Amino acid sequence: MENKIPSYLLQPVNDQPEFQKAKRARLSFLDKTIMNTASAVKSIYVQAENASKENVIQRINPYVKLIVMIYSIFIISIVSHLEAQLIITIFIFSLFIIARLKIFRVYKKIFFLATIFGFIVVLPASLNIITPGKIIFNIITINKPLHFWIYTIPQNIGFTENGFKVVSLIFLRIFNSVSFAMLIVFTTSFPSFIKSFKILGVPDTFMMIISLAYKYIFILSRIIEETYFALKSRLSGNIKNSRIRELVSGRIFFIFKKSMLIYENTYYAMVSRGYQGKVLLHSRKKLSSIDFVALIIIVILGIWIIYL
Amino acid sequence: MHIPDGYLSPQTYIPLFGVFISAAAIAIKKVKNEVSARNIPYLGMAAAFSFIIMMFNLPVPGGTTGHAVGSAVIAIIFGPWAAMLAVSVALIIQALIFGDGGITAIGANCFNMAVFMPFTAYYIFKLFSKNTSGKSRVSFAAFISGYLSLVMAAILTAGELGIQPLIASTPDGKALYCPYDLSIAVPAMAIEHMLLFGIVEGIITAIIVNYFLKTEPTLIYAFRNRDKNK
Numbered sequence: 001m002e003n004k005i006p007s008y009l010l011q012p013v014n015d016q017p018e019f020q021k022a023k024r025a026r027l028s029f030l031d032k033t034i035m036n037t038a039s040a041v042k043s044i045y046v047q048a049e050n051a052s053k054e055n056v057i058q059r060i061n062p063y064v065k066l067i068v069m070i071y072s073i074f075i076i077s078i079v080s081h082l083e084a085q086l087i088i089t090i091f092i093f094s095l096f097i098i099a100r101l102k103i104f105r106v107y108k109k110i111f112f113l114a115t116i117f118g119f120i121v122v123l124p125a126s127l128n129i130i131t132p133g134k135i136i137f138n139i140i141t142i143n144k145p146l147h148f149w150i151y152t153i154p155q156n157i158g159f160t161e162n163g164f165k166v167v168s169l170i171f172l173r174i175f176n177s178v179s180f181a182m183l184i185v186f187t188t189s190f191p192s193f194i195k196s197f198k199i200l201g202v203p204d205t206f207m208m209i210i211s212l213a214y215k216y217i218f219i220l221s222r223i224i225e226e227t228y229f230a231l232k233s234r235l236s237g238n239i240k241n242s243r244i245r246e247l248v249s250g251r252i253f254f255i256f257k258k259s260m261l262i263y264e265n266t267y268y269a270m271v272s273r274g275y276q277g278k279v280l281l282h283s284r285k286k287l288s289s290i291d292f293v294a295l296i297i298i299v300i301l302g303i304w305i306i307y308l
Numbered sequence: 309m310h311i312p313d314g315y316l317s318p319q320t321y322i323p324l325f326g327v328f329i330s331a332a333a334i335a336i337k338k339v340k341n342e343v344s345a346r347n348i349p350y351l352g353m354a355a356a357f358s359f360i361i362m363m364f365n366l367p368v369p370g371g372t373t374g375h376a377v378g379s380a381v382i383a384i385i386f387g388p389w390a391a392m393l394a395v396s397v398a399l400i401i402q403a404l405i406f407g408d409g410g411i412t413a414i415g416a417n418c419f420n421m422a423v424f425m426p427f428t429a430y431y432i433f434k435l436f437s438k439n440t441s442g443k444s445r446v447s448f449a450a451f452i453s454g455y456l457s458l459v460m461a462a463i464l465t466a467g468e469l470g471i472q473p474l475i476a477s478t479p480d481g482k483a484l485y486c487p488y489d490l491s492i493a494v495p496a497m498a499i500e501h502m503l504l505f506g507i508v509e510g511i512i513t514a515i516i517v518n519y520f521l522k523t524e525p526t527l528i529y530a531f532r533n534r535d536k537n538k
Contacts (some may be wrong), residue, residue: 043405043406073411074412117312118312122487130492131481133480162481165482166487169484174313177314185404190404190405205340205348206393208348208352209351211352212352212355213352213398214401216352217356217359217360245515246519249519252361253516266352267350
């Protein structure tokens with residue numbers, strides 16, 4: 001019997017999808033992007049959730065919190081005694097307990113940031129190559145000191161007492177700064193915290209840009225997450241790097257167009273509510289007794305810590 | 309590139325904060341003139357977009373993935389003044405919500421990545437693209453602008469960190485802030501950015517600018533501005 005099947009159907013399938021021809025499997029870029037966006041969305045949720053709690057610290061006026069934050073971080077940045085920094089650490093921890101934040105979750109992040117920037121990056125400074133002083137733990141001894149260009153490597157290389165003090169001070173300073181900033185940010189609604197910048201003379205326009213950007217980031221992060229999950233569900237096997245770059249730049253362009261659309265819609269929504277190009281944010285709330293108490297405690301503690 | 313709290317002394321972070329505030333005030337005026345009443349939602353969008361760009365990971369030669377700082381690509385797409393505001397807003401949100409970069413270092417980080425880097429990138433791009441829209445020249449210009457602006461910003465950051473042992477140490481030589489002097493900070497930052505991060509920034513800048521060029525070149529500020537000046 002004559003074969004009536006069209007010839008093109010009898011040909012062996014040769015045109016496999018592009019992603020099956022490539023040799024290497026590379027989907028980590030998708031996971032990393034999804035992870036980044038998910039962590040951004042999560043941070044925004046966690047911040048909003050904590051700020052909405054009704055505790056003593058959450059009730060303090062955002063203007064007072066901003067002044068307290070700047071004052072305290074300045075004090076932390078100038079205090080150079082380890083004992084004083086340790087007292088600050090304990091004080092901030094007690095404030096976290098009063099604020100009833102999820103301490104484990106927040107401190108996990110604080111430890112992570114302080115370990116990277118305050119320990120791993122700074123640890124080589126505890127060696128006598130960077131911080132000279134009495135060696136308390138010798139690592140290696142070479143025949144003679146080495147000199148090249150502007151660098152000198154001493155005969156004995158080891159950790160010094162001064163070096164450990166430098167690393168401990170920087171670690172505690174970073175730990176305290178990050179934890180105090182997180183305490184303030186996590187106990188204040190972000191839009192009202194941004195509005196409190198007015199007390200520093202920041203123009204309303206700039207504060208409005210920050211508030212809008214914060215909301216856009218939330219919306220755009222969700223869009224990226226959804227589009228990437230959709231992309232991931234359609235991809236299989238190996239994909240060429242050039243194809244990945246094309247895909248990602250396409251996603252970036254899509255996000256840009258989406259951002260433009262959101263911006264246009266926001267602008268028209270603002271115009272329909274009477275916006276003519278000038279921004280005037282609401283006036284500040286009156287200070288209560290709890291605000292004055294908080295301010296006085298922090299100012300006195302700050303001065304005491306400096307002279308400790 | 310994000311300097312955390314504790315690395316800079318008040319003698320450094322206070323003046324840098326002042327410089328950033330002055331630059332931001334000029335930028336607000338400039339952008340207001342360019343985009344009139346739309347400037348606030350426009351800049352909000354630009355800031356969110358510059359924040360978002362840092363989230364995209366791309367495979368780069370060498371078998372790894374990387375993400376860009378984004379200042380160069382933002383400067384080419386939005387123009388240097390809008391980029392200054394957009395990137396600084398993104399950096400402020402990063403410092404406050406995500407803990408990336410210190411609160412005391414906001415001025416320094418904004419100066420390095422939102423003032424210095426976008427302007428350097430924009431003018432390097434203008435210099436190398438030489439008024440053409442040819443794909444290969446634009447790609448090359450975008451790569452060079454991303455690469456050089458990041459390397460230069462990294463050296464600037466290293467300079468700020470490296471002067472700390474000179475201006476803030478105890479009498480017995482203990483560093484109170486960043487313990488690495490210029491002889492360590494500058495080579496360390498310059499080498500890692502010249503050999504790795506600069507290349508990643510350059511590639512990502514070139515890829516994104518290329519895609520915009522292919523799809524809708526009118527969206528690119530550097531080209532719009534050039535056509536206006538013709």
